[in-house]
Amino acid sequence: VSGCSKSETTSNAGGDSSQGAQAAKTPEASSGAGCSLETYGAPKLDLKNAVVGFSQSEKEANPFRIAETQSIKDEAKKIGVKKLLTTNAQSQLSKQISDIQDMLSQGAQFLIIAPLNSDGLEPALKAAAAKKVPVLTIDRKVNSTACKDYVAFLGSDFVEQGKRAADAMIKATGGKGKVAILLGASGNNVTTDRTKGFVDQIKAEAPGIEIVAQQTGEFARDKGQQVMEQLIQSKPEITAVYAENDEMGLGAVTALKAAGKKPGKDVKIVSVDGTRNAVQALVNGEYNAVIESNPRFGPLAFATAQKFYGGEEIPENVIITDRAYDETNAEASLGGAY
Amino acid sequence: MNETTPAPAAPAAPAPAVPRTDTPGGKGPRPAAASEPGTRARVAELLQRQGVLAVLLTVVIAASFIYPTFASLDNARGITIQASFLAVVALGMTMVIITGGIDLSVGSVFALGGVLAAWASQYGFLAALLVPLVACGAIGLLNGLLIARGNMAPFIVTLATLLGARGLLLAITDEGATTYLVPKDSAFGELGQGSVWGFGYPILVALVLFGAGGLVLQRTSFGQTLFAVGGSSDAATLMGLPVARTKILVYTLSGLLAGLAGALNAARLSSGVTIVGVGMELDAISAVVIGGTLLIGGAGSISGTLWGVLLLAVIQNLINQIGSLNSSYQSVVSGGFLIVVVVAQRYLARSRRST
Amino acid sequence: MAPPEAVPQAPEAAASTASPVLEARSVSKRFPGVVALDDVSFSLRAGETHALVGENGAGKSTLIKVLTGVYRPDGGDLRMAGRPVRFARPFEAQQAGISTIYQEVNLVPLMSVARNIFLGREPRNRFGLIDFARMHRETTELLDGFGVRVDPRRPLHTLGIGTQQMVALARAVSVNAQVVIMDEPTSSLEPREVETLFRVIENLRGQGIAVLYVSHRMDELYRICDRVTVLRDGRHIHTGDLADLDRMQLVSMMLGRDMAEVRRSGVTSFAAEGHEAARTPVLTATGLSSRHHLHDVSLSLYAGEVLGLGGLLGSGRSETAKALSGALHLDAGELTVDGTALNRLTPAAAIRAGISLLPEDRKAEGIVPGLSVRENIVLAAMPRLSRAGVVSRAKQDRIVDIFMKRLRIKASSPEQKVGELSGGNQQKVLLARWLCLEPKVLLLDEPTRGIDVGAKAEVQSLIDDLAREGLAVLLISSDIEELIEGADRIVVLRGGAVAGELAGDDVAEDRLLEVLADHAPAPEDKSPAAQEDPR
Amino acid sequence: MTQAAVSPPVEPAQPAEPGKPARSTGPLARLRDPAWYQEYGVYVAVAVVLLFNALFTDHFMTADNFRTQLVQVAPIVIVALGMALVIGTEGVDLSVGSTMALAAAFLPLYLGYGLVPALVVSLLAGAVVGAVNGTLVSLIGLQPIVATLALFVGGRGLALVMADGQLKQIVNPDLLSLGTGSFLGVPLVVWIAGVLAVAVAFLVQRTTFGRQIVAVGGNRSAAALAGLPVKRVLIGVYVLCGVLAALAGVLATARLTASDPSSLGTLMELSAITAVVVGGTPLNGGSIRVLGTVAGALLMQLLRATLVKHDLPDSTAQIAQAAIIIAAVYVARERRSR
Numbered sequence A: 001v002s003g004c005s006k007s008e009t010t011s012n013a014g015g016d017s018s019q020g021a022q023a024a025k026t027p028e029a030s031s032g033a034g035c036s037l038e039t040y041g042a043p044k045l046d047l048k049n050a051v052v053g054f055s056q057s058e059k060e061a062n063p064f065r066i067a068e069t070q071s072i073k074d075e076a077k078k079i080g081v082k083k084l085l086t087t088n089a090q091s092q093l094s095k096q097i098s099d100i101q102d103m104l105s106q107g108a109q110f111l112i113i114a115p116l117n118s119d120g121l122e123p124a125l126k127a128a129a130a131k132k133v134p135v136l137t138i139d140r141k142v143n144s145t146a147c148k149d150y151v152a153f154l155g156s157d158f159v160e161q162g163k164r165a166a167d168a169m170i171k172a173t174g175g176k177g178k179v180a181i182l183l184g185a186s187g188n189n190v191t192t193d194r195t196k197g198f199v200d201q202i203k204a205e206a207p208g209i210e211i212v213a214q215q216t217g218e219f220a221r222d223k224g225q226q227v228m229e230q231l232i233q234s235k236p237e238i239t240a241v242y243a244e245n246d247e248m249g250l251g252a253v254t255a256l257k258a259a260g261k262k263p264g265k266d267v268k269i270v271s272v273d274g275t276r277n278a279v280q281a282l283v284n285g286e287y288n289a290v291i292e293s294n295p296r297f298g299p300l301a302f303a304t305a306q307k308f309y310g311g312e313e314i315p316e317n318v319i320i321t322d323r324a325y326d327e328t329n330a331e332a333s334l335g336g337a338y
Numbered sequence B: 001m002n003e004t005t006p007a008p009a010a011p012a013a014p015a016p017a018v019p020r021t022d023t024p025g026g027k028g029p030r031p032a033a034a035s036e037p038g039t040r041a042r043v044a045e046l047l048q049r050q051g052v053l054a055v056l057l058t059v060v061i062a063a064s065f066i067y068p069t070f071a072s073l074d075n076a077r078g079i080t081i082q083a084s085f086l087a088v089v090a091l092g093m094t095m096v097i098i099t100g101g102i103d104l105s106v107g108s109v110f111a112l113g114g115v116l117a118a119w120a121s122q123y124g125f126l127a128a129l130l131v132p133l134v135a136c137g138a139i140g141l142l143n144g145l146l147i148a149r150g151n152m153a154p155f156i157v158t159l160a161t162l163l164g165a166r167g168l169l170l171a172i173t174d175e176g177a178t179t180y181l182v183p184k185d186s187a188f189g190e191l192g193q194g195s196v197w198g199f200g201y202p203i204l205v206a207l208v209l210f211g212a213g214g215l216v217l218q219r220t221s222f223g224q225t226l227f228a229v230g231g232s233s234d235a236a237t238l239m240g241l242p243v244a245r246t247k248i249l250v251y252t253l254s255g256l257l258a259g260l261a262g263a264l265n266a267a268r269l270s271s272g273v274t275i276v277g278v279g280m281e282l283d284a285i286s287a288v289v290i291g292g293t294l295l296i297g298g299a300g301s302i303s304g305t306l307w308g309v310l311l312l313a314v315i316q317n318l319i320n321q322i323g324s325l326n327s328s329y330q331s332v333v334s335g336g337f338l339i340v341v342v343v344a345q346r347y348l349a350r351s352r353r354s355t
Numbered sequence C: 001m002a003p004p005e006a007v008p009q010a011p012e013a014a015a016s017t018a019s020p021v022l023e024a025r026s027v028s029k030r031f032p033g034v035v036a037l038d039d040v041s042f043s044l045r046a047g048e049t050h051a052l053v054g055e056n057g058a059g060k061s062t063l064i065k066v067l068t069g070v071y072r073p074d075g076g077d078l079r080m081a082g083r084p085v086r087f088a089r090p091f092e093a094q095q096a097g098i099s100t101i102y103q104e105v106n107l108v109p110l111m112s113v114a115r116n117i118f119l120g121r122e123p124r125n126r127f128g129l130i131d132f133a134r135m136h137r138e139t140t141e142l143l144d145g146f147g148v149r150v151d152p153r154r155p156l157h158t159l160g161i162g163t164q165q166m167v168a169l170a171r172a173v174s175v176n177a178q179v180v181i182m183d184e185p186t187s188s189l190e191p192r193e194v195e196t197l198f199r200v201i202e203n204l205r206g207q208g209i210a211v212l213y214v215s216h217r218m219d220e221l222y223r224i225c226d227r228v229t230v231l232r233d234g235r236h237i238h239t240g241d242l243a244d245l246d247r248m249q250l251v252s253m254m255l256g257r258d259m260a261e262v263r264r265s266g267v268t269s270f271a272a273e274g275h276e277a278a279r280t281p282v283l284t285a286t287g288l289s290s291r292h293h294l295h296d297v298s299l300s301l302y303a304g305e306v307l308g309l310g311g312l313l314g315s316g317r318s319e320t321a322k323a324l325s326g327a328l329h330l331d332a333g334e335l336t337v338d339g340t341a342l343n344r345l346t347p348a349a350a351i352r353a354g355i356s357l358l359p360e361d362r363k364a365e366g367i368v369p370g371l372s373v374r375e376n377i378v379l380a381a382m383p384r385l386s387r388a389g390v391v392s393r394a395k396q397d398r399i400v401d402i403f404m405k406r407l408r409i410k411a412s413s414p415e416q417k418v419g420e421l422s423g424g425n426q427q428k429v430l431l432a433r434w435l436c437l438e439p440k441v442l443l444l445d446e447p448t449r450g451i452d453v454g455a456k457a458e459v460q461s462l463i464d465d466l467a468r469e470g471l472a473v474l475l476i477s478s479d480i481e482e483l484i485e486g487a488d489r490i491v492v493l494r495g496g497a498v499a500g501e502l503a504g505d506d507v508a509e510d511r512l513l514e515v516l517a518d519h520a521p522a523p524e525d526k527s528p529a530a531q532e533d534p535r
Numbered sequence D: 001m002t003q004a005a006v007s008p009p010v011e012p013a014q015p016a017e018p019g020k021p022a023r024s025t026g027p028l029a030r031l032r033d034p035a036w037y038q039e040y041g042v043y044v045a046v047a048v049v050l051l052f053n054a055l056f057t058d059h060f061m062t063a064d065n066f067r068t069q070l071v072q073v074a075p076i077v078i079v080a081l082g083m084a085l086v087i088g089t090e091g092v093d094l095s096v097g098s099t100m101a102l103a104a105a106f107l108p109l110y111l112g113y114g115l116v117p118a119l120v121v122s123l124l125a126g127a128v129v130g131a132v133n134g135t136l137v138s139l140i141g142l143q144p145i146v147a148t149l150a151l152f153v154g155g156r157g158l159a160l161v162m163a164d165g166q167l168k169q170i171v172n173p174d175l176l177s178l179g180t181g182s183f184l185g186v187p188l189v190v191w192i193a194g195v196l197a198v199a200v201a202f203l204v205q206r207t208t209f210g211r212q213i214v215a216v217g218g219n220r221s222a223a224a225l226a227g228l229p230v231k232r233v234l235i236g237v238y239v240l241c242g243v244l245a246a247l248a249g250v251l252a253t254a255r256l257t258a259s260d261p262s263s264l265g266t267l268m269e270l271s272a273i274t275a276v277v278v279g280g281t282p283l284n285g286g287s288i289r290v291l292g293t294v295a296g297a298l299l300m301q302l303l304r305a306t307l308v309k310h311d312l313p314d315s316t317a318q319i320a321q322a323a324i325i326i327a328a329v330y331v332a333r334e335r336r337s338r
């Protein structure tokens, strides 16, 4: 019953520093029976001689995606995988489905998928299952049946990230103030989860904090900046900003600075991701906290795959531990940011 | 399926408005060429009419040699099922563009259709189809009314409904937080997931719709009126054709088809995913234009659109076959591919003018 | 072509007994800045052919558009057979039995001839689908009746303007109608086609169908019309039997000028004596060839002369003119102006060399409808009227003012959009565009098409003057009289090749017709020889 | 020849008669005239939105807020000016957003040589994109929407390739001051957009090139027969549009203080086209309304600002935007005289 996923600190991803590596939290006891090669019904495979496919969801155009893809590629090389197929769905769900199908018809024997969305990948997962190709999903979780449609999920808990951001916010503001939320892209479940975690936690823990605005910044820096510029004018009473990713948070910093306010002091800023730029802002004192969302899935993913083929049982959810950065550890952790 | 457009000699680019240098507003070829039949001429004729088909075949044949995994039944199934949804949307778009209009709202309407279908699927098969069709048809109707009766530019009207439909979708999904699921093993789910010889039902639906669309376009008064409206809206009015009614109908049809495609997609994904359909309008428009339909209206063909859709799907598949490109290079390659394809098609079309 | 209610009466009887089939009572129509129709009443009787005349911009086309539901009148009402009617759209007028050929050919250029003729009433097979075989067959039959032989599958825009006009006629007449309205149907037709048209009208009259006929050609009116209505400046001036008026009276009514003034002008306004041409040609074309269009056409133009270009429909006159102005791709041939050969032949190069072409198709190749009269006039001359790329309004205004006066262009102001002008005034604007370039060679393709008697006379004497001032003029005209009287010399084309040249005393109608008829198979000639397209 | 140019009758051009004024011209009568709305509808709409905000939005009628709105709208205006020219030729340019990204990507690569070389290179990149578009449209004869679609897709890819997918922080003080500096209390970017608007208006109204653009858009065959250099005009227009888009990319980058080719300018093509069309320029060419375009951009900007300031959720905001676009265009629609 027990997991197999404790000691995942074997290596680091981008080669940055050992600080950046992912670590799996102990899976919750409730995660139930793990998934074995036998129960899943896949043929035995030596990864070294295998064709592995990786389906990336969004363009490698933000630090998270760049680090994620790079880490998979590096680890595949390190292990000596025969051939790694990579595709990028360019944020289109239909493309991700066909990407996966394309890789299957190109002979992929094991798949790592970074899903664009929790729902909707069913046809692709079915196609893989029909060919008895095991699938590991990373980063975002899919709403399908583990050990049937896919082997297991590795990644963060986005609701939890929102919750931790709320805690950091409470700490930074002393539990009082008016907060604006810069939402991620509409309709995206990362947005939904990070909002839910944050809002619920604030409600439960900090009655003194009022959420006065929730506007989308579409996960992009310039949109975040533009929304912030509007809010500075219309809601000058805002004392804190929660940005659902670092890019929007950094956009808010620029907007605040241009308006003659001191980000990190006049207006507290907390965001999620842990990119180098955000941690640097923390070092500069223009930021208050960053909740990490660690993209370096390569080592953990391949290690999990090897365990799976080694006959071990893999728990349904391998939740990784995300770190948190604040003034106290920013400088020291800068090397581990991506 | 139809092959002829009303303007077999019309060049694939803005013909009447954009003459080649040689003859500004010049007259086309005389019919003399027709009196010398021969295989060569006939092949040329076919190529001219179906420049896209020629390009598509060339690409497919070349790809089959280069990538052994390309020419598999499996791959064909994958490409066609993926293309089928865009195809249904592009079918409506073709008709709209033939009237000289454009429908930018299809991507949002597609997504809305899917969400509504997934939501309604809990009430049974019929509801799952009817609800999205009614709602999406209504959006199309609104487009048509504003364009035909309100005399507003199609581009801007449908741009507004692109926003509006997306907003509606967010409103009914709690800002995208709720994803409605299609009940497992429902008849509606089967519509999206079932297949014949591995070819999914949506492919068959698309084919049937294209057959019907071809007939409507080429062999009915409505179809002729579409060409007339696009060829010269004023002339069509003066000839006593029901121009406004035709426009209203064609946008309604486009809305219906986008909604249907969305519903089929939801059935396939077994959920009403909110993030689909973004930018789909551009894919549909490219497929239509690559298929030889003139954006200024008045000439075009349904079959061309089908080849256009397939060509786009094949290009995407090929980029995956290349395998190791990162996402940025993928964009560069598909942009480059697009240029090559349209220029090639353009030159094929031009060679017909000089014969 | 059978009318719904055939009234096989003699025209006079029909005209006197029947109540008006179509009637307009005190209709008015205003456009921004213009009153196009001012309290105009008008009635059309069954079986009559009724002429509607007036200067350019008098309101003829507007009246027709009001009668057929294109425009909603600002005041007044319409009646059919005594009952009030309102047409919200042309469709409704057609349903009511009014069939119209509008002034600008209004068909769909990209669609085939057959589709154009049958649009909206396509023959169906038993599955309810369009029966193309039948449609093509019927088209061929129908057009045969009009003496036009053309592949029904051919896209309309590949036909010459004249043929397009015949197609429009065929469409209009093949609908069962009680009223057929024709707005300048003959302006782009050949004499022979005009005859065909008259036979058709005769036929309609015999069937008791009322015809409303607009034309600027007086002789036509007198040949076929029973009654006439004169409009001037949007007002109704006169209605009565045509036989009661002589030409002079009619013209003076149209122009609102007195008879003496009108009498001075003859049939055409060309001076009787010819011009003094220079010895050396300004423009020499040798061996112009363009696949399917021209075959080894050579001609020379001398300063100070008017060279006529004769030929039947599709003989290549327009193509020749285009070739001379760099607007037609040539496979072979050479063009020299004042002894220097033009090597890269484009419209711009031709214009720089002093060659200007007034194109035949005003709508497609002439006007820029959304731009003002002023801008349309200066379009080609713009570089000359600007300094360092900045246009000089003062210079423009001067030119525009001169030409609006000289050609008597009727517009509410130089800033009015050309698209809103009457057909004849659009033509004058185009003439102004080319004249203000001060060209050496002026190629005029149907310059007087659609312009009224007064303006036509002006244009003709203008051509005369221009030649006298030393300009070389090439004149293409379907109006044989105009060609004969205007030209010093005539080159006759046939099948895209030069078939002969008339000079001196040979420039006469009978000689021209001789050369034209010589070995040209008449289009309506259905002998096997004629079926062979010589090209 | 000729007497034409010589004879000097100096009477004023007489509006050749029977032009009885058919319109009454009181200030109130004007409000009932549809043609008036067609001409001035967009300005009325701007006024209405301003009035609404003056009444119902806190902190709206302040200099700071107007400055924010103008700064945000400046890049859109600049792109829309180029777009208006292209639309005037009956074309459209979908690649403007990608061109902005491309210009942004070039900046950090050449800033080492100083602001001016970097600027030149960026603008040149825009010119090259425009030249490619113009060539495809005029020489090859492609339909503008497909011709520019290729660079819409490929241009951003190219930008990302050059930037290695990375967002790069801008530190060059000259460039930054371009984004944040002001002159006489008005931000530099606003000056630039304003001057360009005047310049483009002058170009359209008073230069041969401008009038040729309109003629080519109004009737291409006629323009060609009148000896206008149709191809040169078309290429020129697309090059101008490309350069303006590149400039907008540079200014947006300066304001963002970072070069972000992945998200800079996304959906800009739609914003620009909307501004042009809402401003009263018909999409089928032959007429260009420069001032209307500026007003159109401003209208959309104020609209977005209003929605953000009232903290409407994305769903409502999008529906409201749709409704208002339709209303504005409906009022200003062309009414057929019948």
Ligand SMILES: Nc1ncnc2c1ncn2[C@@H]1O[C@H](COP(=O)(O)OP(=O)(O)OP(=O)(O)O)[C@@H](O)[C@H]1O
Binding pocket: C031, C032, C034, C035, C036, C054, C055, C056, C057, C058, C059, C060, C061, C062, C063, C103, C410, C411, C419, C420, C421, C422, C423, C424, C425, C450, C451, C452, D337
């Ligand atoms: N759509 C329009 N908008 C504005 N003015 C118009 C419009 N149509 C016609 N006019 C004006 O109405 C007047 C009458 O024009 P109309 O076309 O009826 O003349 P016409 O008698 O047919 O002349 P022609 O013999 O030249 O064809 C003209 O002054 C013309 O400029």
Ligand SMILES: Nc1ncnc2c1ncn2[C@@H]1O[C@H](COP(=O)(O)OP(=O)(O)OP(=O)(O)O)[C@@H](O)[C@H]1O
Binding pocket: B027, B030, C148, C149, C150, C158, C159, C160, C161, C162, C163, C188, C311, C312, C313, C314, C315, C316, C317, C318, C319, C320, C360, C478, C523
């Ligand atoms: N017998 C015919 N019936 C119908 N169309 C014809 C016929 N002969 C030629 N045509 C078409 O008419 C067009 C007119 O040709 P072109 O312009 O060279 O002739 P044109 O002598 O100027 O005649 P037009 O009076 O039409 O100006 C040609 O392109 C040809 O396709």
Ligand SMILES: O[C@@H]1[C@H](O)[C@H](O)CO[C@H]1O
Binding pocket: A062, A064, A139, A140, A190, A219, A244, A245, A246, A272, A273, A293
């Ligand atoms: O966690 C990642 C990052 O936050 C990124 O910014 C958006 O996608 C999410 O999956």
Ligand SMILES: [Mg+2]
Binding pocket: C060, C061, C062, C103, C183, C422, C423
């Ligand atoms: Mg008229």
Ligand SMILES: [Mg+2]
Binding pocket: C160, C317, C318, C319, C360, C445
């Ligand atoms: Mg001709």
